[in-house]
Amino acid sequence: MPAMRSHRLAAVIAVLLGTCIGLALWGALLGVQVRRHEPGLWTVRFQRIIECGLDYNGPPWSAHVGMWLSCSENSGWQLWPPGR
Numbered sequence: 535m536p537a538m539r540s541h542r543l544a545a546v547i548a549v550l551l552g553t554c555i556g557l558a559l560w561g562a563l564l565g566v567q568v569r570r571h572e573p574g575l576w577t578v579r580f581q582r583i584i585e586c587g588l589d590y591n592g593p594p595w596s597a598h599v600g601m602w603l604s605c606s607e608n609s610g611w612q613l614w615p616p617g618r
Contacts, residue, residue, distance in 0.1 A: 564580040564582055565580060565581030565583075566578065566579070566580055567581060572595055574592045574594050574595030576589075576591075577589050578590075584605075586603060586605040587603075587604055587605075588601060588602070588603060588613075589601065589604055598615070599614060599615070600612065600614060601613045
């Protein structure tokens with residue numbers, strides 16, 4: 535039984551490590567930049583290949599959580615909350 539637990543733990547660690555390395559490589563490939571403008575106001579920009587970004591605002595910046603996908607300064611699609 536202890537051998538099975540150690541194999542399961544090793545598998546979980548390998549999956550988490552692989553996911554972290556994969557995200558780091560995709561981040562480097564896409565040129566990801568994360569900026570915190572104010573508490574509750576974040577921007578994630580992809581500088582290479584797709585030139586889009588995610589904009590987040592929430593408490594304490596605003597009363598409600600909002601997330602947008604923006605690919606230029608003038609246009610964007612609201613992702614969260616849906617239907618607003």
